[in-house]
Amino acid sequence: MAISRPTGSRTRLVVLLLASVTLLTFGVRDVPVIRDVREGVGTVVDPVVGAVQAAARPLGNAWNGITDYGNLEDENAELRDRLAQLEGDRVAATDAETQFAELSRSVDLPYVGDVPTVAARVSSGPRSNFSHAVEIDKGTDDGIAVGMPVATGGGLVGRVSRASGSTATVELLSDPEFRVGVRLAEGGELGTARGQGRGEPLAVDTGIDPDTEVAEGTGLVTSGVDRSAYPAGIPVGEVTKTREGSGGLALDLVVEPLVDVDSLSYVTVLQWTGDE
Amino acid sequence: MRPRRRFVLAKTVLVLIGALLLQIGAVADLRLLGATGDLLLLLAVAAGWVDGPDRGLSWGFAAGLAYDLVLDTPFGLSALTYAVVGYAVGLVSVALSRPAGWWPVSIAALAGVLATGIYAGVGHLVGVPYPFGDLPPVALVVAAWNAVLILPVMRLMRRLVGAQKPDRIALVLGGRR
Numbered sequence: 001m002a003i004s005r006p007t008g009s010r011t012r013l014v015v016l017l018l019a020s021v022t023l024l025t026f027g028v029r030d031v032p033v034i035r036d037v038r039e040g041v042g043t044v045v046d047p048v049v050g051a052v053q054a055a056a057r058p059l060g061n062a063w064n065g066i067t068d069y070g071n072l073e074d075e076n077a078e079l080r081d082r083l084a085q086l087e088g089d090r091v092a093a094t095d096a097e098t099q100f101a102e103l104s105r106s107v108d109l110p111y112v113g114d115v116p117t118v119a120a121r122v123s124s125g126p127r128s129n130f131s132h133a134v135e136i137d138k139g140t141d142d143g144i145a146v147g148m149p150v151a152t153g154g155g156l157v158g159r160v161s162r163a164s165g166s167t168a169t170v171e172l173l174s175d176p177e178f179r180v181g182v183r184l185a186e187g188g189e190l191g192t193a194r195g196q197g198r199g200e201p202l203a204v205d206t207g208i209d210p211d212t213e214v215a216e217g218t219g220l221v222t223s224g225v226d227r228s229a230y231p232a233g234i235p236v237g238e239v240t241k242t243r244e245g246s247g248g249l250a251l252d253l254v255v256e257p258l259v260d261v262d263s264l265s266y267v268t269v270l271q272w273t274g275d276e
Numbered sequence: 277m278r279p280r281r282r283f284v285l286a287k288t289v290l291v292l293i294g295a296l297l298l299q300i301g302a303v304a305d306l307r308l309l310g311a312t313g314d315l316l317l318l319l320a321v322a323a324g325w326v327d328g329p330d331r332g333l334s335w336g337f338a339a340g341l342a343y344d345l346v347l348d349t350p351f352g353l354s355a356l357t358y359a360v361v362g363y364a365v366g367l368v369s370v371a372l373s374r375p376a377g378w379w380p381v382s383i384a385a386l387a388g389v390l391a392t393g394i395y396a397g398v399g400h401l402v403g404v405p406y407p408f409g410d411l412p413p414v415a416l417v418v419a420a421w422n423a424v425l426i427l428p429v430m431r432l433m434r435r436l437v438g439a440q441k442p443d444r445i446a447l448v449l450g451g452r453r
Contacts, residue, residue, distance in 0.1 A: 009330050013363065016337045020356035027344070027351025028402045034351045041345045045297075049346075052301025060305045067308055127300045129311050129414040130395060130406055133348040161348050169348055176405050197407030198310060262310075 035162075043164040046135075050167070053124055115231060116271040118142050122264045123167065132175035132195065133158075134264060139166045147229060149222075149270045155235035155258035156180065156222060157267050168269075172261040173236075174198055181228050182236055182255075185219035187212065193220065193236060193255055198262060202237055204253035205245055212251055214242050220255055231272050287436055288338075295319055296342050303421075309413035313421025314391070316343045316354070320362035321387045321422060322429040325380050327437050329366030336362030350404055357395045361387050384426035388419035 026034055065072070120136035127133070138144055140163045150157045150170045158178065161171040171178055178195035182204060191207030208214070218239045224232020241254035295315045303313050316339040324332020340355035347354070365387050372379065392415040396406045 012330060013333060016333055016359050017356070020337065020340075020352050020359055023341075023344075023352030024350060024356055024398070024402060025352075027353065028404070038345055038351070045300075045346055048297060049301045052297050053305070056302035056305070059302060063306045124300075125305060125307070127304045128343065128347055128349065128354075129314070129392070129410075129418065130349050130399070131347055171348060176407070197410050200407055200409070 039162055039164060042162055042167070042169075046164055046167045050123065116143075118144055118269045118271060119266060120144075120168075120269055121266055132172045132178070132198065133161060133169050134172065134261075136168050136170055136267060136269070137166070138269065139163050139168045141165050143271055144168050144269050145271075145273060147273055149230045149234065149272060150267050151234055151270060152259050152264070152267055155237070156230070157259050157261055157264065159229065160269060170267065173202065173257060173259075174200065174261050180230060180236065181223040181225055182220040183223040183232075184208075184212075184214065184239075185221055187214070187218075189214075190223050190225065191250075191253070201240060202255040202257055204255055206250055208251040208253060210244060210248055210251045214239055214251065214253060216240060216242075220253075227274065229274055231270065234270075284437070291319070291432070291436060292316075292339060292342050295339070296346065299343070300346055308417050310410075311414040311417035313425070314388070314418050315425075316340065317358055317361065317388065317391050317418065318384070318422055318425055318429050319433070320358040321365050321384050322426060322433040323437070324362040324365030324367075325369045325374070325383065325426075326430050326433045327366070328370055329363045331437065332362030332364075332366035333359050334362075336360070350399070350402060353395060353398060353402075353404075356398060357391050360394060361391045364390065380426050380430060381423045384422035385419040388422040389415045392418055 023034075118138055120138040120142075122134050123137045124135045127135075136150075144160055144163050146160055146163055148160045150159060156173060158170045158172040158175070160168050162169040172195070173180065173193075174195045174197060176195055176197060180193050181190065182193045183190050189208050189212050191204040193202045193204045196203055204220070216239060220236045220239065222228065222230040222232055222234040222236060224230060235258050237255040237257040239253050240256045243252050243254075245252040295318075299315045303315055306312055319339045320332060320336030323335035336358035337355050340358035341352075343354045343358075344351050365383060368383055392411055396408070396411055399406045
């Protein structure tokens with residue numbers, strides 16, 4: 001049986017698909033209008049979402065208790081062991097910290113120097129299955145702006161990708177769109193690291209000379225070169241593997257991030273916008 | 277616009293906003309294998325199944341667009357994905373004359389897998405390479421959520437759109453309401 005589709009419906013199909021593709025084109029280019037609209041919506045929606053989250057927290061806790069029960073038992077035992085060990089390390093660390101702070105002041109490292117910081121709590125994880133961003137409970141009211149680097153004591157976490165009055169979104173370094181200029185802690189070679197998804201290591205596949213000798217365990221820090229989006233010296237990760245890049249033009253590095261971005265509770269936003 | 281249509285439109289907007297707030301305020305934190313369900317996709321699937329491809333398309337576009345507004349992923353990607361999935365589910369629903377039983381549950385689960393594939397595939401095309409290793413757990417969890425929730429969401433959808441005119445494609449293809 002030959003079936004003819006109604007004209008109105010076909011028009012709607014074409015119009016909506018074209019509209020989607022057009023929006024996607026603008027979205028991929030991150031045009032300012034869309035960014036502004038998203039920020040506006042965030043300003044309105046975020047406080048309501050906060051209330052919904054507070055109401056749903058018992059449900060979330062119960063869910064995590066059920067789905068993570070086995071892991072929690074193991075984690076609890078492991079944490080007890082680690083706590084005992086850390087107690088011992090604490091005294092030694094205090095002394096080392098004092099010396100390090102003094103040294104940092106004397107060499108004026110930007111990361112630990114006079115960049116003002118804002119501590120924030122991670123209020124919720126990624127909002128969708130394909131999102132690599134978390135929400136924090138501080139926003140423009142606290143001096144946070146789009147583009148500011150976010151770190152923990154361990155190292156770089158990501159950057160602020162959206163900020164409204166009382167909340168902000170942090171793009172994590174696991175995001176496939178995330179890029180950061182890095183420098184080898186030993187040797188000083190510069191390259192660019194990019195995210196490869198949740199639980200995956202970072203990839204450095206541009207910038208490192210193929211003849212460079214890079215040992216496993218070599219640390220990477222943000223390069224902080226001119227116009228970099230990050231100040232120099234923020235620890236990023238450690239090299240776990242090296243291999244020849246495609247065409248032999250660069251050395252590819254597999255880098256394990258120092259911070260587990262899937263289990264963040266608190267982060268520090270560096271009020272650094274690159275103009276300094 | 278007639279008062280009744282305005283009323284339906286207002287209810288539709290309320291359902292979309294409610295689903296969006298529930299999704300990002302509660303469901304997004306209920307993770308299994310690192311993935312979570314997707315209420316906005318579920319609305320598109322239910323609309324397609326209950327009311328045909330035309331409405332599946334419209335609901336998918338609207339729900340995806342609403343979701344895109346609060347995400348950091350490329351704007352328009354959810355709208356495109358959910359519109360295509362809503363339309364496809366509508367076509368299947370009409371072609372099979374909307375069978376009951378396990379059919380809607382199975383189709384909703386398949387729609388979850390399809391949506392995951394389309395989202396990641398189009399993402400790759402536009403230069404956002406979502407890792408393929410992330411996809412199986414995401415597809416599995418979205419399919420499971422869809423399968424569990426599709427029947428109550430279909431009931432909600434029937435109550436919401438029941439008073440509207442039948443889907444035009446469904447009429448032409450001879451689908452029963």
